[in-house]
Structures are given as structure tokens and as C-alpha cells.
Amino acid sequence: MTTLELTDEEWRQRLTAEQYRVCRLGGTEAPFSGQYAANKQPGVYHCSCCGKTLFDAAHKFDSGTGWPSFWQTAVASSVAMHRDTSHGMSRIEVRCSDCGAHLGHVFPDGPPPTGQRYCINSVALRFEPAVSSTATAGTASSDRELDTSGLNCPLPILKAKRELLSMAAGETLHVIATDPGALADFRAFAEQTGHELLLCEAREQTFHVVLRKV
Numbered sequence: 001m002t003t004l005e006l007t008d009e010e011w012r013q014r015l016t017a018e019q020y021r022v023c024r025l026g027g028t029e030a031p032f033s034g035q036y037a038a039n040k041q042p043g044v045y046h047c048s049c050c051g052k053t054l055f056d057a058a059h060k061f062d063s064g065t066g067w068p069s070f071w072q073t074a075v076a077s078s079v080a081m082h083r084d085t086s087h088g089m090s091r092i093e094v095r096c097s098d099c100g101a102h103l104g105h106v107f108p109d110g111p112p113p114t115g116q117r118y119c120i121n122s123v124a125l126r127f128e129p130a131v132s133s134t135a136t137a138g139t140a141s142s143d144r145e146l147d148t149s150g151l152n153c154p155l156p157i158l159k160a161k162r163e164l165l166s167m168a169a170g171e172t173l174h175v176i177a178t179d180p181g182a183l184a185d186f187r188a189f190a191e192q193t194g195h196e197l198l199l200c201e202a203r204e205q206t207f208h209v210v211l212r213k214v
């Protein structure tokens with residue numbers, strides 16, 4: 001698992017003032033003020049600081065609290081829990097497991113089947129709507145394919161790496177690239193993150209890499 005570590009000053013420059021206050025200083029946005037409290041669209045919620053997939057809209061419910069509420073995380077490893085005894089309360093703080101961003105708290109008064117209520121600040125999230133009614137990005141579909149061959153810029157490779165980091169264990173992703181450097185790039189990436197490299201080869205004009213999250 002890769003962890004994004006930036007200095008306080010780097011975070012301050014990268015984030016809006018409100019994002020910085022909530023995510024890096026452990027603040028809370030005013031209820032009903034965030035853009036996602038009432039969002040009912042299908043899709044995936046990412047960490048607004050580092051892009052990690054945190055929650056799926058399929059697990060969102062209307063808690064009436066004014067904050068986006070979920071009864072479970074996208075995958076168990078999405079978040080890290082910490083005991084928070086500030087403000088005279090004993091609560092469980094929820095943080096992004098990759099960059100440590102403060103997201104909100106989890107309470108044991110949620111709906112079935114988990115009984116959990118992840119009470120999350122909108123400003124800590126970035127919503128990505130599902131691409132179509134049949135696609136559910138970020139959930140456990142296997143053998144997804146990401147064709148970057150029509151795009152000659154490094155961005156699709158970064159997108160593929162972000163996808164790989166947010167996948168659940170056992171999921172595989174097939175990346176198709178036009179850049180010959182992609183093979184060495186993904187081989188090094190797999191070594192660094194512990195992904196299993198199932199395929200890494202050149203075919204005609206394109207370069208194919210299949211990685212599995214272990």
C-alpha cells in the first residue's frame with residue numbers, strides 16, 4: 001500500500017482553505033452545508049486529498065444529520081480508525097488510510113446490515129458519478145480493461161495507477177498503453193505496491209499489462 005505523505009505546507013497549497021481546515025486539522029463542516037449530503041446519484045466517493053476510493057454510493061443513506069452518511073466503506077482497507085477523545089466525547093475518528101486525511105467519525109447507530117454510520121464531511125470527498133447505469137466503478141468487478149492507447153499523455157497511466165491502488169484484493173486490471181516505457185513503469189510499480197504482475201508484454205503496436213491486487 002502506497003501512502004501519500006506531504007508536508008503541512010504542501011497540503012496547504014494543494015487544498016482549499018476549507019479542505020485544509022477539515023482534512024488536515026480535523027475540523028468539521030457545518031451540517032447541510034456540504035455539496036454531497038443530499039446526493040443520491042450512483043457513483044464512487046474518493047478522498048479529496050489523494051484520490052483514494054473511500055465510499056460507494058450504494059452504501060449511502062439519508063441519516064438526516066446534514067452530512068453524507070454511509071453504512072460501510074467501499075473496501076475495508078479504505079479507511080483507518082482512531083480513537084478521538086476531543087471535545088469531551090469518546091468517538092471513533094475515520095481517516096483516509098493512504099494520506100491520513102480526517103474524513104469524519106463512525107457511530108454504532110447506523111442501519112442494517114452493518115449498524116454503522118460513517119458520518120463524513122463533504123469537503124473530504126470528491127464524487128465520481130457512475131459512467132452508465134450498468135457500470136459501477138470501484139466495486140468488485142474483475143478483469144476490467146483500461147485502454148490508454150488513444151491518449152498520448154501520462155495522465156491515463158496515473159489514472160490506471162490510482163485504479164490499481166483503490167482495487168479490492170483479487171481484482172485485476174488490464175492496462176493497454178502505446179508508450180513502450182509503460183512495461184518497465186508498471187513492473188516497477190508492481191514491485192513497489194505488491195501487485196501481482198500477470199502479464200507484461202508488447203503486442204503489435206500496443207503494450208499490455210495485467211496486474212492483480214493481492
Ligand SMILES: [Zn+2]
Nearest residue numbers: 047050096099
Ligand atoms: Zn486520502
